[in-house]
Structure formats: C-alpha cells, structure tokens
Amino acid sequence: MSALIQLNNVTKNYRRGKEGIAIFDGLNLTIEKGDFVAIMGPSGSGKTTLLNLLGGTDRCDGGQIIFDGERIDGYSEGQLAAWRARSVGFIFQFYNLMPVLTAAQNVELPLMLTKLPARKRRDNVETALKIVELSDRAKHKPKELSGGQQQRVAIARAIVSDPKLLLADEPTGDLDRNTANDILRTLQQLNRELGKTIIMVTHDPEAARFANRTLHLDKGTFAEVTA
Amino acid sequence: MTDFDLVRKNLFRKPLRTILLTVSIFMAFLIFGMLTSLNVALNRASESGSSAERLVVSNKINFTQPLPIAYVNRIAAIPGVTGVTHSSWFGAFYQDQRNSRFVGFAVDPATYMTLYANDIRLTDAERKAFIAERTGVIVGKSIADQYGWKVGQTVPISSNIYVKPDGRRSWDMKITGIFTGAKPTDSTAALYFHYDYLNETNTFGRDQIGNVAVRTASSDLNTQVAKAIDAAFANSPYETSTVDEKTFAQAFLKQAGDLNFIVTMVVAAAFAAILMIVSTTLVSAMRERTKEIGVMKTLGFSSPRVLRMVLGEALLLSTMGAVLGLAVSAFILAGLSKSPAASTFGDLSMAPIVALSGLLLAITLGLVTGAIPAASALRMSIVDALNRR
Numbered sequence: 001m002s003a004l005i006q007l008n009n010v011t012k013n014y015r016r017g018k019e020g021i022a023i024f025d026g027l028n029l030t031i032e033k034g035d036f037v038a039i040m041g042p043s044g045s046g047k048t049t050l051l052n053l054l055g056g057t058d059r060c061d062g063g064q065i066i067f068d069g070e071r072i073d074g075y076s077e078g079q080l081a082a083w084r085a086r087s088v089g090f091i092f093q094f095y096n097l098m099p100v101l102t103a104a105q106n107v108e109l110p111l112m113l114t115k116l117p118a119r120k121r122r123d124n125v126e127t128a129l130k131i132v133e134l135s136d137r138a139k140h141k142p143k144e145l146s147g148g149q150q151q152r153v154a155i156a157r158a159i160v161s162d163p164k165l166l167l168a169d170e171p172t173g174d175l176d177r178n179t180a181n182d183i184l185r186t187l188q189q190l191n192r193e194l195g196k197t198i199i200m201v202t203h204d205p206e207a208a209r210f211a212n213r214t215l216h217l218d219k220g221t222f223a224e225v226t227a
Numbered sequence: 228m229t230d231f232d233l234v235r236k237n238l239f240r241k242p243l244r245t246i247l248l249t250v251s252i253f254m255a256f257l258i259f260g261m262l263t264s265l266n267v268a269l270n271r272a273s274e275s276g277s278s279a280e281r282l283v284v285s286n287k288i289n290f291t292q293p294l295p296i297a298y299v300n301r302i303a304a305i306p307g308v309t310g311v312t313h314s315s316w317f318g319a320f321y322q323d324q325r326n327s328r329f330v331g332f333a334v335d336p337a338t339y340m341t342l343y344a345n346d347i348r349l350t351d352a353e354r355k356a357f358i359a360e361r362t363g364v365i366v367g368k369s370i371a372d373q374y375g376w377k378v379g380q381t382v383p384i385s386s387n388i389y390v391k392p393d394g395r396r397s398w399d400m401k402i403t404g405i406f407t408g409a410k411p412t413d414s415t416a417a418l419y420f421h422y423d424y425l426n427e428t429n430t431f432g433r434d435q436i437g438n439v440a441v442r443t444a445s446s447d448l449n450t451q452v453a454k455a456i457d458a459a460f461a462n463s464p465y466e467t468s469t470v471d472e473k474t475f476a477q478a479f480l481k482q483a484g485d486l487n488f489i490v491t492m493v494v495a496a497a498f499a500a501i502l503m504i505v506s507t508t509l510v511s512a513m514r515e516r517t518k519e520i521g522v523m524k525t526l527g528f529s530s531p532r533v534l535r536m537v538l539g540e541a542l543l544l545s546t547m548g549a550v551l552g553l554a555v556s557a558f559i560l561a562g563l564s565k566s567p568a569a570s571t572f573g574d575l576s577m578a579p580i581v582a583l584s585g586l587l588l589a590i591t592l593g594l595v596t597g598a599i600p601a602a603s604a605l606r607m608s609i610v611d612a613l614n615r616r
Contacts, residue, residue, distance in 0.1 A: 057525055057609040078529055085527025092613075096522045100236040101228075108228050113527045157526075 003066075004164060004197045005031040005054060010063035012049060023049050024220045026063070033164070036191040036198045038211035045217045047201045048169060054199060055088050055167045056080040068164065085113040089158030089196075093170035095150040097142040103153045104129065104138040110161040128156035132186060148179035155186060159196065166190065168200040172207050184210040230532070234539040237516070244508065245544065251504055252548025252592070253555070255497040259585055260556025260577060262490045268575045269486060270477075271412070280446050281342065282453055283475040284439040287466035290478065291316075293435035294465050299335075301459060302439055307452040310442035312338035315435075317425070318387035319418060321374065329370055330417035331384065332437075333425040336363070342442055346409050347419070353378070353404030361424055364400035367415030371405045378402050384418065390430050398424065441469070498592065505596040509541055513600035520604050521612025534605040541597025542590065549589030553582055 007029040014021045023046045031037055041047050052058035053065060056072055065073040072083060089110075097106045104125050111121045129135045132152040142150050151171060158166055168187065172180030188210050190196045200211060208214045215222050239245050284302060286292035296313065303311040312335055319331025336358045340347070349357070349365060357363045364384065366376060376382060383397040390396055400420050408415050426433060443452050453469035460467045470478070513520075523533055557577040564575040 052610055055525070057613075081524065081527050081529045083527075084525065090522075090525050092522070096518065096613075098519060098522075100240045101233075105228055109523070110526050112228060112230070112233075 002033055003030050004033040004035075004068055005029070005199075006064070006066040007053070008064040008066070010053065010060045010065065012046075012053065012058075012060050022220065024060070027220065027222075029215075029222065031197060031199060033197055034191070034195045036188065036210070036212045037200070038208035038214040039199065039201045039217055040203065040205070040208055040214055041217035046220050047217055050217065051167050051169055051199065051201050054165075055090060056084050082113075085110060086161065087163050087165060089161070089163040089166045091151070091154050091158050091166065091168040091171045093173040095142070095147075095154045095174075097150055097153055097157075099142050102139050102141055103134060103145065103149075103156075106142070106153055107156045107160050109157060114161060124160050125156075128160040129153075131159065131190075132156045146179075147175050148182060151175065151179075151183050152186065155183070155190075159190060159194070164197060166196050166198045168198065170202055171200060172202070172204060177206075180204070180207065230536055230539070234536050234543060237536075238540045238543055241512075244512070248505055248508055248544055249548045249551070251501055252545055252589075253552040255494075255501040256549045256552025256585055256589070257556050258497045258552075259494050259588065260553045260581065261559065262493055263581050263584065264556065264560050264575060264577045266486050266490045267578050267581055271578075280443050280449075281472045282441040282443065282449060282456070282469050283472055284441060284456055284467050284469045285437070285475070287457075287468040290438060290468075290475070292465075293432055293437065294439065294467065296434045296436050298460065298465070298467070299436070299439055302441060302456055305452060305455050305459060307443050307448040307455070308441055309444050310338070310342050311439060312342045313422070313436040313439045314339065314419075315422060315425070315437035317384075317389065317420075320385050320387060321370075321382065322385075324385070324387055328387075329367075330414075331386075332417070332419050333422040334419050335422050336419075339419065339440075342440055346413075348407045348409065349404045353406075356403040357419075360401055360403050361421055362399065362401050363403035364418050364420040365404040365406050366402055366418040368405055368407050369415045370418060371402075376402055376405070378405060384420070389425065389432075391428050392430055398428070400424075438475075440472075498588070502592065502596060505541070505544070505592070506599060509544075509596055509600050510603075513537060513604060517607065517612050520607055521609050524607070524609045524612070530605045534601045537601040537604045538594065538597040541600070542593035545589045545593035545596065546586075549585055549592070553577070553585045557582070 007027055010024050010027040010029075011022070012024040012027075014023060027050075029050075039047050039050065049058065053060050056075070060073055063073070064071055067083070067087065072080065075083060097103075098109070101109070107125045107128050108121055111124060114121075116124070126135065126138075129138055132155050134149060134152050134156065137145060137149060137153075142153070145153065151174075155171075166187070171187070172183050175183060184207055187198055187200065191198050191212075198211075200207070202208055284294070284298070286294055293315075299311055299313050302308060314332040314334045317331040317333050319329055321327040321329075340349075340354050340358065347365070353365065357365050362381075364382075370376070374382075379402065381399050381401045384400050385397045387396070391398075398420075400418075406415065407413075422436070441452065441456070443449055449471055453471075456469045457467050520533055520537075524530065560575045560577050
C-alpha cells in the first residue's frame with residue numbers, strides 16, 4: 001500500500017483572547033490508501049481539528065499536508081473547495097442533510113459540482129442509494145426518515161462522487177447501538193469492497209473495533225497506536 | 228437539480244414567510260406601478276398637443292382668472308404673432324357631475340380649428356359643420372364611445388361653473404363631429420363648442436375668456452413675443468402671463484401639487500420600509516441556515532457560488548413580488564383607462580418605461596436586500612459554521 005495522506009510536522013494554534021493555544025506542535029501521520037482508521041481521544045485532544053485539516057476545511061499554521069503525493073496545505077480557498085469536491089466525502093455526527101431536499105436530491109448535491117450529464121447523475125445517485133440500501137426512500141425528505149436512514153443518506157452523499165477519502169466525524173454518535181452497528185458495517189463494506197480510505201473520529205470503542213487500526217490522540221500527539 | 232432549483236427550494240422552505248414577504252414587495256410595486264404610471268400619463272398629457280410654436284396667454288393672477296375677449300385682437304396685432312384663438316374652461320359634465328366629468332372648452336371654432344388642426348383630427352365636413360352650427364359641439368372619440376353618441380345627435384352638456392338666466396346649468400349641443408388625437412395615446416376625453424353660444428346665454432362673465440392661444444412665426448421668437456404681449460397689458464386691470472404651452476400645461480397639472488415630488492416621496496417611503504423588512508428577514512433566515520451553508524462549503528461549493536445562490540434567493544423574491552405588483556397595477560390601469568373620468572389624465576396604461584424601471588428596481592432591491600446575508604455567507608468559515616448551535 002502507498003500513502004494517501006501524510007502529515008509532516010504539522011502545527012496548529014488557536015487564539016483564545018490574547019492567549020495562543022497550540023493544538024498540534026509537529027504532528028506526523030501517515031494514512032495508507034485503502035486503510036480504515038479510527039481516531040479516538042478525550043475531548044479537546046484535537047480529533048475534530050485533525051479531521052478539519054485532513055478534509056481541507058481548516059488550515060495548518062506550519063508543516064505539510066500531502067494528499068496522494070500532492071501538497072494541499074498551500075491551496076487557495078477555491079482550490080481547496082474543488083479538491084474537497086473531487087477527493088473527499090464527509091459524514092457528520094448529525095447527518096447535516098438539507099431539510100428542503102429529498103434523499104435523492106441530498107445525494108445529488110456533490111454531483112452539482114461535476115460536469116456529469118443529468119442521466120449519469122441520476123444513475124450515480126441510484127447506485128449510491130442502492131449501496132446504502134435506501135433506494136425505496138429516494139423521494140423522502142430527511143424529516144420522514146429515521147436517524148439511521150438519514151445517516152445512510154449522508155453516506156450515500158459522501159460516496160456518490162467516488163472520492164478516495166471518507167472522513168467521518170462521530171458518525172454513530174447520535175444513533176442507538178444496533179443502528180450504529182449497521183452504519184459501521186456499511187462503512188466497513190465501503191472500505192473492504194470499494195477500497196475507500198476511511199478516517200473516523202469516535203469516542204466509542206465499539207465503533208473503533210470496525211476500523212483496521214485505531215490511533216489515540218492526546219494533547220495534540222498520538223500517544224498510542226493499536227492494530 | 229440545478230442551482231436555481233436549490234435557490235427556489237430554499238426560498239420556499241417556510242412558505243408562509245415567503246408569501247408574506249412577497250405580498251410586502253407586491254404592495255410596494257403596486258404603489259410604484261400605479262403612481263409612476265399616473266405621473267408618466269400626466270407628464271405625457273402635458274406634452275401631447277403642446278407645440279413649440281404656441282404660447283398661452285392667461286391672467287397674471289392665476290390662469291383661472293378671466294381675460295377680456297378684446298385682448299384677442301390686440302394680441303393678434305403684436306409682431307411675430309401669426310395666429311390667435313381663445314378658449315374658456317366650461318367645467319363640463321354629462322348628467323352626473325361626479326362620474327361623467329370631462330375636459331370641455333368654449334372656443335372660437337374657426338380660429339381654434341386652425342391653430343389645433345393637427346391635434347384635433349376631424350374630417351373636412353365635420354370641421355365645416357362645427358364652424359357653421361352655432362350650437363355645434365365636437366366630442367372626443369372616447370366620450371362618444373362611452374355614451375354611444377353619434378354625429379347629428381343633440382346632447383345636454385352641463386357646466387359646474389356657468390348658469391343660464393333660467394337657472395339651468397345645461398346647454399343643448401348638437402354633435403357635429405367626433406375627433407381623434409394626433410397619436411392613439413392622446414386623450415380624447417374632451418369636447419369643444421362655440422364660445423358665442425355660451426357668451427349669449429350665460430349669466431356672468433360676459434365677453435370674458437379663459438386664455439388666449441398664440442401661434443408665433445417661429446419658436447425662436449417665443450420669448451420675445453411673450454414679453455411683448457405681457458408688456459402690452461402691463462399695469463392694466465387684466466395683466467397677463469404668457470408662457471409656452473408645455474409650461475402652461477404643467478402648471479395646470481400642478482394645481483394638485485408637485486406630483487413628481489409626491490410620487491417620488493411615496494414610492495421611496497414604500498421601498499425604504501420594504502428594504503428594512505426584507506433585509507432583516509433574509510438576514511435572520513440566513514442565520515438559521517448557517518450550518519447548511521457550512522455543509523455546502525464542506526462538500527465543495529465555492530464561496531462565490533454560495534454567494535450567488537444567496538443573492539439569487541433575494542433576487543427571486545423581489546422579482547416575484549415586483550412582477551406580481553406590476554402586473555396587477557397594469558391590469559388596474561388598463562381598467563381605469565377605459566373610464567372617461569380617468570382618461571382625462573390621458574392614456575393611463577402602463578408605459579414600457581415604467582415596467583422596465585420597475586424590473587430594474589426589483590433587481591436593485593434584490594441585490595441590496597441580499598447583500599448582507601450573501602456577504603456573511605461568503606465570509607463564513609466552515610469550522611465556525613459547523614460549530615454553530
């Protein structure tokens with residue numbers, strides 16, 4: 001396997017009033033292509049900040065972030081937006097679906113950023129909904145779906161444009177155990193069958209078991225790595 | 228799905244709010260459409276029939292005050308004057324003073340028909356018949372159509388000013404012609420009859436007239452001729468004020484006040500109120516959607532594209548309200564134009580320039596009301612947006 005993501009000596013600071021707080025001070029990380037990594041750690045350890053840096057929704061103050069051999073830390077806002085659209089799928093704890101759109105329309109959103117013709121878009125949306133076993137809910141709006149179903153729509157949205165990387169921030173944090181396991185099995189399936197690289201932030205050790213390996217982040221450094 | 232679909236769905240996520248906002252904008256554009264059209268019609272009416280070579284001589288005190296008829300011949304003798312006629316406001320109505328008033332003048336037919344041949348379109352036969360018939364009256368086509376009047380018919384025309392010796396206010400007049408205007412949009416809600424017929428049967432103001440119309444050899448001579456006329460009657464009991472026709476017509480219309488100013492102020496007040504309401508509501512609506520905007524940016528929608536969508540919502544909202552408001556005002560104006568009382572103001576139907584101005588105003592309103600939420604969506608950082616509770 002080759003590296004999909006490399007963080008080299010990354011630093012990130014936050015300013016709280018006049019005080020600067022270092023979240024990362026020389027963080028290094030390598031994620032291989034096709035890996036499924038769980039990141040755990042206490043609140044405030046920098047898990048979400050790490051996910052933001054990996055997803056290009058936040059910027060590091062120093063160091064390098066390399067994605068598939070290309071440095072993305074120097075990208076402009078526009079370049080980062082285009083990179084996110086083609087390379088990263090996002091799954092959030094609270095699904096973050098558009099309430100005014102149907103499941104199919106929510107899934108179609110990332111395809112609005114492509115030049116695919118309408119027919120091809122519809123095909124891709126159907127395929128993505130089929131993968132998450134929600135074809136029969138395509139015309140339902142989020143409020144007409146259960147939490148688990150909404151998260152499945154969010155997963156379909158994340159994979160519809162066939163990105164190399166999926167970033168999941170507490171994807172089961174709002175779900176009961178059984179539903180959470182269903183979602184995690186879906187992520188595992190995406191990793192094993194479609195070769196998606198997945199990085200999942202979670203507090204839940206049960207959820208972490210679905211990953212290939214778990215990284216423990218504490219005070220801005222990886223304290224422990226378990227397979 | 229297109230960006231427009233997304234804009235439309237977002238705009239109607241709270242239908243009641245959107246409907247109420249649309250109604251507010253609709254009201255503003257209804258006011259704009261009605262008042263601006265009225266103003267345009269009045270300005271057009273003051274310009275139509277106005278000639279650069281014609282002057283109007285009226286009493287210096289006020290144009291409602293009379294002048295002696297003897298002035299007509301004295302004015303005709305002033306150098307530069309090539310034609311003279313006179314007219315007197317009759318305060319005409321038919322049967323019901325409230326609902327059937329129209330412009331009515333007692334004139335000297337022969338000279339009036341010469342000076343206003345281009346503005347009052349009659350056949351030669353009708354013109355000759357009007358001049359020959361002492362009780363003759365020529366009526367505009369819109370009045371004739373309204374009451375079904377025909378040439379040869381005798382109709383009682385009443386005055387809200389003059390009274391006959393027997394106390395009646397009505398004069399029987401024989402229709403000798405039905406005239407049209409120089410342009411289809413010119414008002415024809417008017418009638419003209421013999422001054423002599425009025426003067427002989429009237430109980431007051433004998434041998435007095437309303438104003439004198441003067442044709443000059445050239446518009447270049449207007450200032451000089453006007454000064455000469457006013458100088459000729461200076462220090463007399465009936466001093467004169469001589470101006471070109473357009474100025475006179477505008478002064479006539481300004482009896483009701485400076486309509487341009489009033490219309491501008493009313494429309495501005497309506498739009499200022501709408502601007503505040505729509506801006507505040509859109510800012511609040513956008514704040515509710517902060518997280519969604521953060522998600523869209525996370526998915527890869529660029530900040531300029533998000534800005535365009537937010538502006539698009541404001542533009543769609545203002546355009547909907549504007550199109551509805553302008554359409555309804557155009558419909559009402561079209562109905563009013565058919566009423567002879569209203570057609571005194573000329574053609575009230577909405578002019579293309581009013582519709583175009585309305586649409587430009589709608590775009591401006593959309594851009595202004597959408598500017599703050601769009602700018603905040605543009606600047607919004609993804610991390611802050613997603614962390615918003």
